[in-house]
Amino acid sequence: MRNLYVVTHPEADHHVRKLVGGWYDSALTDRGIVAAQRIAADLGERIPRRETALLFSSDLRRTRQTADPIGQRLGLSVHQDRNLREQTYGIADGTPAGSTPYLPPPPHGDRMHHWDGNAGSEMRFQLAGRAYTALHRMLAAGAQDTVAVTHGGTATYLVAAWIGLPLEAAGYVKFQISPGSITHLREDDVFHDRQVVSLNDTAHL
Template identity: 35%
Template sequence: MAVLHLVRHGESAWNLAGRVQGQSAEAGSLTARGLRQAAETAELLVRRPVSAIFSSDLPRARATADVIARALGLPVREDPALREQHLGHLEGRRFTDRLGDGTVQDEIDRLWREPWRRPEGGESIADLYERIHTTLDRYAAHDGELVLVAHGGPVRVATTSADPRLREPVPRVAVGNASVTTLGRSRCC
């Protein structure tokens, strides 16, 4: 059984600004606080027998992975499958911006309650769930402990007991910056 340490990236510039990041290339990298968070997470992981580090290719995740990699003395391999949910037209907007009868935050909350809905130009929670679980099954084929640096959405769908492909709402639980969620995962076949 593989042990997968899912790490959410440290605080980013758009986290601090209250903007929707998704897969936007403009979302930027880590703040000074985010770099400190990544270093604290690296200190936790250095005690583990980690054999490899994989990271989303988005700058905020890659910067977090680089800090962890330096502490563990391992290279980082990028995997675009670990990216955040593509949020289409919502990306770059502030959570408090007006949108229709509510706010951008209201629309994001609705996506989690109605996981088959796709934001214009983006992917649904069900799409994200399928992508992340397929990716985690692939990593389960590895032996030992792996660090997977990703984002809040992927960590949420990796740990939910709901199945959004069956139109079950997925709780939008808090996932802290640079937090570590450890999963034991068996090979599927």
């Protein structure tokens, strides 16, 4: 069996201050730091064969603060990957939510290439493309157990890539992913079927 654990960072400063996250480099709150320790403890129970495991993380501060206790618990180095970052909302990053204009994607048509109107923001196609690239790189490393510490929006596309949803067809996909959650994905070594064992698990919190 091959397992991938997709971890989303827990409560961060921008959550509390009601700021747009994106690439705004916010830190975990005190509550988030406690949650990160609980995530690490949970993964310590799930991953007994640590010598065959790998740990990847977005390079933003809130995800690095989540990945560090996991690395300490499992005895693993953290491999930072910018492709695991959240979607950037350009000039809206770090601003009060709702304070900049926002154009939502259309109900029909090319939702993947929709632009929200904020200078420097990514289209969904760009975010999803980064997530798909990150997944392929992680799987190519060949670990039996892999942990990916990322953000809620990016997690959706990691799951989509895992189940083989074509990038161009991902315009409507959206999974409910909470801060501090663990999503367990598994591939069996006989048929190579890919399972979603658990989605958005927060019982450890």
